[in-house]
Amino acid sequence: MFNHEHPLDLIDLWAEQLQHEEEYDEEEDENLDLTAQQNFQCFCDICDKNIEWVHRYYYKCSQCNYVSHKFCAELPETLEDICHVGHTMCGTDVLVSGRYWECSICGRESGWYIKLRYYCSLCYFNVDIDCITKMLRTNIIHHPSHKHPLVYINKEILCMCDACGKEHKGIFYHCPKCAYSFIHSHCAFLPKQLHIQHTTNDFFSHIHPLSLAYSFPYADQKSKFFPLCRVCNKKFTNQNLWIYKCEKCIYYTHLDCATSRNEPFMSILTSPGTLLDLHNICAFLPKEITHASHPNHLLSRVQDMNHSLCRMCAYGSGLSKFAFSCHSCDDFHLHTSCALLVPETTMHKCDKHPMKLRYYPVENHKSEYFCEICEGEFDPNYPFYHCDECMQSVQLVLRQYFSMKHMRMPPGVAVAEPFIGL
Structure with a gap:
């Protein structure tokens, strides 16, 4: 509808990547960088909204900088049954000067500038471009996680997101052909690759970029010994949820864990190599420690591991009367002997x-x-x-029972409260 003075070319943002995926194997070309296309962004000259990689198609002028969404450029010139009395509405990009006008649907005001709209000259019914694209359900994305195009839902809803598995209130995309597919807009526009140190304020780090995967099949989890999330240390319970993973290491995280911005956890450290004055370790076990096997949370002294297994030796509570447990992670426990006696x-x-x-x-x-x-x-x-x-x-096989006599703190174990040894 919105004509441009020069011819427009239809661009497929996925074309280059699909070609590379056909021509190159991952092992043969590990340095191939496809993030430039995936991080593509520019503003549509019709609706002033971002054109992103998940929209896949957009129009571009070869003679100037004019670009537009495919669905914006293909809007019809007239619309029926939008006006409250049934008049035919015309689309226009004329300059409305000397006064403000309001969208008759959302009530948003336009300013002293060019504003694209549909209007009825008989009853002065105005609808801005945002409301039109929502009403026509033309805000469509082509997401690689799903075989069908996903359509923008034109109102906020409370729904479970099929990408992260969490309940969200907000804007969702869904598949009209698959009634169960609902993806929250925040998840839909997550980057294909990210460095976890950038999204967690450097609290978690990894030397390689993490890639977005749209499932974690049971067979893959089994082949990697059912790895835990490297941020929250919890299991991947749903194989259909999205994850971030490293293509070069056994490193996996939940979707929300990789993109969280939590405050650093409190950690009180002793100086490296400090050995503590302890003759009766059972009497003077610290109440809290930090340990290199679980560096982001404090471990608290407990008497009962609730029939759980030690994360060092994979044995139960029979090896030690006391243990150190993480209150933030329900399934992380260490025998006191495993936590304090194993050399680094x-x-x-x-x-x-x-x-x-x-x-x-x-x-x-x-x-x-x-x-x-x-x-x-x-x-x-x-x-x-x-x-x-x-x-x-x-x-490391810890089958024997550690003697608690003459225990010494090895380097790497930090005491989280001051205490006095004999």
């Missing part, structure tokens, strides 16, 4: 370098993990020793 480094004849204790999968280590001693595959989400130079690993 060790030497073994299979490797000439010191091996460091790891609590999570190693960055840039995409393949399976095998123990250099027993040659068996192990789950890297449980502690293991690893040599960064030789890329060799040894699984």
